[in-house]
Amino acid sequence: MIPVRHCLKLVPLCSQIRHGSRMFPQLKRGSFNRITDEDVNRFTGIVGETGIKTEELDHYNTDWLNTVSGFTELVISPKSVEEVAAVLRHCNERRLAVVPQGGNTGLVGGSNPVFDEIVLSLERLNNISHIDPYAGIVECEAGVILQNLSDKVGEHGYTVPLDLGARGSCFIGGNLATHAGGLRVVRYGQLRGSVLGMRVVLPDGQILDGRSNMRKDNTGYDIKQLFIGSEGTLGVITDVSLLLPQSPVSVNMALLGCDSFDDVIKCYRLSRQCLGEIVSACEFMDSLCMTSVNDILGLASPLENSHKFYYLVETSGMNMDHDMEKLETCIEKVFESGCATDGVMAASKDQARHMMSLRENIAPALKAVGFNYKYDVSLPIQHMYSLVEQIRNKIRLTEGAFSVGYGHLGDNNLHLNVITPHYSAQALSLIEPFVYEEVSRLKGSISAEHGMGLKKANYLRYSKDPSMIAMMRSLKDVFDPNGIMNPYKLLPWND
Amino acid sequence: MSGLRVLVGCKRVIDYAVKIRVRPDSLGVVTDGVKHSMNPFDENAIEEAVRMKQKKIVKEIVVASCGPSQSQETIRTALAMGADRGIHVEVPAGTDADLQPLAVAKIFSKLVEKEKPDLVILGKQAIDDDANQTTQLLAGMLDWPQGTMASVVNAADGRLTITREIDGGLEDISVSLPAVISADLRLNEPRYATLPNIMKAKKKKIEKMTPENLGVDITPRLKILNVVDPPVRQAGEKVPDVSTLMEKLKEKGHL
Numbered sequence: 172m173i174p175v176r177h178c179l180k181l182v183p184l185c186s187q188i189r190h191g192s193r194m195f196p197q198l199k200r201g202s203f204n205r206i207t208d209e210d211v212n213r214f215t216g217i218v219g220e221t222g223i224k225t226e227e228l229d230h231y232n233t234d235w236l237n238t239v240s241g242f243t244e245l246v247i248s249p250k251s252v253e254e255v256a257a258v259l260r261h262c263n264e265r266r267l268a269v270v271p272q273g274g275n276t277g278l279v280g281g282s283n284p285v286f287d288e289i290v291l292s293l294e295r296l297n298n299i300s301h302i303d304p305y306a307g308i309v310e311c312e313a314g315v316i317l318q319n320l321s322d323k324v325g326e327h328g329y330t331v332p333l334d335l336g337a338r339g340s341c342f343i344g345g346n347l348a349t350h351a352g353g354l355r356v357v358r359y360g361q362l363r364g365s366v367l368g369m370r371v372v373l374p375d376g377q378i379l380d381g382r383s384n385m386r387k388d389n390t391g392y393d394i395k396q397l398f399i400g401s402e403g404t405l406g407v408i409t410d411v412s413l414l415l416p417q418s419p420v421s422v423n424m425a426l427l428g429c430d431s432f433d434d435v436i437k438c439y440r441l442s443r444q445c446l447g448e449i450v451s452a453c454e455f456m457d458s459l460c461m462t463s464v465n466d467i468l469g470l471a472s473p474l475e476n477s478h479k480f481y482y483l484v485e486t487s488g489m490n491m492d493h494d495m496e497k498l499e500t501c502i503e504k505v506f507e508s509g510c511a512t513d514g515v516m517a518a519s520k521d522q523a524r525h526m527m528s529l530r531e532n533i534a535p536a537l538k539a540v541g542f543n544y545k546y547d548v549s550l551p552i553q554h555m556y557s558l559v560e561q562i563r564n565k566i567r568l569t570e571g572a573f574s575v576g577y578g579h580l581g582d583n584n585l586h587l588n589v590i591t592p593h594y595s596a597q598a599l600s601l602i603e604p605f606v607y608e609e610v611s612r613l614k615g616s617i618s619a620e621h622g623m624g625l626k627k628a629n630y631l632r633y634s635k636d637p638s639m640i641a642m643m644r645s646l647k648d649v650f651d652p653n654g655i656m657n658p659y660k661l662l663p664w665n666d
Numbered sequence: 667m668s669g670l671r672v673l674v675g676c677k678r679v680i681d682y683a684v685k686i687r688v689r690p691d692s693l694g695v696v697t698d699g700v701k702h703s704m705n706p707f708d709e710n711a712i713e714e715a716v717r718m719k720q721k722k723i724v725k726e727i728v729v730a731s732c733g734p735s736q737s738q739e740t741i742r743t744a745l746a747m748g749a750d751r752g753i754h755v756e757v758p759a760g761t762d763a764d765l766q767p768l769a770v771a772k773i774f775s776k777l778v779e780k781e782k783p784d785l786v787i788l789g790k791q792a793i794d795d796d797a798n799q800t801t802q803l804l805a806g807m808l809d810w811p812q813g814t815m816a817s818v819v820n821a822a823d824g825r826l827t828i829t830r831e832i833d834g835g836l837e838d839i840s841v842s843l844p845a846v847i848s849a850d851l852r853l854n855e856p857r858y859a860t861l862p863n864i865m866k867a868k869k870k871k872i873e874k875m876t877p878e879n880l881g882v883d884i885t886p887r888l889k890i891l892n893v894v895d896p897p898v899r900q901a902g903e904k905v906p907d908v909s910t911l912m913e914k915l916k917e918k919g920h921l
Binding site: 506 | 684699701743859865
């Protein structure tokens, strides 16, 4: 096992960026037209000068992980659904490829151009149109930043049914297009269950208005569900109506130290049994994750000793006394059974925030250490950590490489990360396709919540059978016959 | 120096991360259903006492809190951090906002008579009233030396050397025991109450009493007339050049 300390040199940006096209040398640019001055004039006529950017486009071209980068020369930011429609209509007529982009926090290279695709940014569609305080429904545009949405609905005593570390940058439209998961799936369920209505613009500029605030509506096919998770390949989401849960009054957090993954599973089981409906997050991380956030970001562990595993459980409820009683019973049972050897409970909001930040900062901490190979998989719970150990074994001879496991225990969702000082095709060959084959063998999902994007598109067959993939292609042709919407993403371009 | 007994005070306040809302009657803030925790400065006070106990300077830590029945939770947190036993001076629910520093100082001076500590450590101020008075009043009542706003405390030869955070910088003083000190935020990094310790703390004793038992009259001497939100911050204005800036400043009477 290679200690994190040996890998602490921060790697310069340029050596990490891999152009999407170079990461996959066999990927060829599609037969799209190239942008002309006339196109730019047309677009300027639609969105105005402020909606056109042709310079300083690095942060649109490159992903958050600094692993893929395209070379677009044009970013268009419309400020209304009509402008989005007019832009797409022109792109479709001219066969110009388009990448819709939200907060650009995706982890699979799905939100960035691979070649010179136009970036259609939703950043100016950021209006929160209406909050219904009785029904608990919010209507807003796709470009609203998740944190802002959360703050706004919080004023009325509601919370957004999803939460993730990228909340300060990601857009709700992007969350929908990628069907983001996050910390609270275990409590509020998958995001698609909270979507009441949506408006999308199809690749040919047609506006498909599915806006609705009805809790129950069984009138025909629920087409909006196709767009949720379509990663911008079927159209552009512009508006959404979301059902909101009550904002909790009493939030508690406990962090437990465990000596084996089996113990983690036992803690998890006990906590679900004792806490029941007030559970709002169940996360785990291994010891290397903890040392990474300690050493690289200076975030201290609240536990005196280091443990092989850490289990974090959060409760959210409407009555503090009720929740505390449940928590105390839970803690007693956990320590009596011996599945945790130490733990802390947050005594203030500050402490709770700090404990959650240890889990949320694993990705930023690892990003600073070197090149990250990230795998986000769903597995039966008893196999979740054995995959990490298998990969660890495979890379044990690779210089400077180490692997960690953490994730949403409550959703059986493992985040397996391998870190090497620089991108190494050799290291990649040790990991892939083994990791996908293993997940497929265990009947898991090769992408629990991150989506397929560019990086995983060609591996779709590991989790979906050929007839499913064929049906997906048929649907893609229905919505986007010219194939201009986010090409090279989600569907395999080379299997 | 060893074998000292320390009396530490702690107060249950609205959690400092909570967004405060003014009550409709403008006489206070909303406390119902709002998250409460131990006053952050009191965490530093308890932590300092626990560290002194770990260094074997202190033998026993008694933690006391004045407040409604829920103050017991705050005492339990202190016990879980390492205090040995607790004292809860209970006031009726809803009247805790009337409990002012003068009354608290009187209560503590009676507790000092009872417990005979060598040292009293309080938090510098409570984040609800920001009074920063109790330590000073108590020292006056007991005629003991005081070391307020302490950011470093060292014990040796029956005396304490204290570094105080003051407006001009830092001041070092030396006090004899017994003494009263108040903890500032930079005194130490308070520990988390670990779960095994929280469970052990359930078995530690908390003695209950009322101000009447101690013979203290807690009638408030100060009356809150009005509580309002601070004025909403106005958006700033951007100007294109220096001459427009000068014009605007003159217009608004700043020049």
